[in-house]
Amino acid sequence: MSKVVRSLADLKPLARELAAARLAAEVERERVAAALRLAEQERRVFELTVGPVTPLRQVDRVLHEREQPAPEPRQREADERAVLLQALSDEIDIDTLLDTDETLSFRRDGISLEVVRKLRRGHWALQGQLDLHGLRRDAAREALGQFIHDSARRGLRCVRVIHGKGHGSPGREPVLKGRVRRWLVQKNEVLAFVQARASDGGAGALMVLLNGTT
Structure with a gap:
């Protein structure tokens, strides 16, 4: 009989550990759920602020590359003008x-x-x-x-x-x-x-x- 009592006494700490583990798991689930709700609210903050939103219809677009202007050889032209001016003597x-x-x-x-x-x-x-x-x-x-x-x-x-x-x-x-x-x-x-x-x-x-x- 004394052996059975000792066995039951040994189980009590284990039961307390299991209960603590279940409580911690429940707390973690609640924390994760709360974080997900907050993230969803932040994602929908504009909609929640102004009311229901209808997404715009997707329209195919063609993006044209802007043609770059041709470089102007200003320095070369200035050099040519200087040569022309200096080359003609009075x-x-x-x-x-x-x-x-x-x-x-x-x-x-x-x-x-x-x-x-x-x-x-x-x-x-x-x-x-x-x-x-x-x-x-x-x-x-x-x-x-x-x-x-x-x-x-x-x-x-x-x-x-x-x-x-x-x-x-x-x-x-x-x-x-x-x-x-x-x-x-x-x-x-x-x-x-x-x-x-x-x-x-x-x-x-x-x-x-x-x-x-x-």
């Missing part, structure tokens, strides 16, 4: 380079007199022109260099440069007339030039022949 002596006819025409070595005559007669169609009226010396020099460069690159054959007759200049002297001739002689793209015919500007303009088959 000091060069061109008297020996001009044909001593009534218009002081110019033809590069290897260009025949017949080419000059054709240019004077308007053999080549006029494809472009530059008007230097109102420009100061440096601006006119830069504009002319850029114009000749761009015209030759585009494949133009015959262009007109209007430098004016000097009627509006101090002393009524054609300030740009002589300079334009100096600048053109220094441009390798220029094969020849002559004074324009009266109908094309006369003494206030030059007809210029650029690189190409003559």
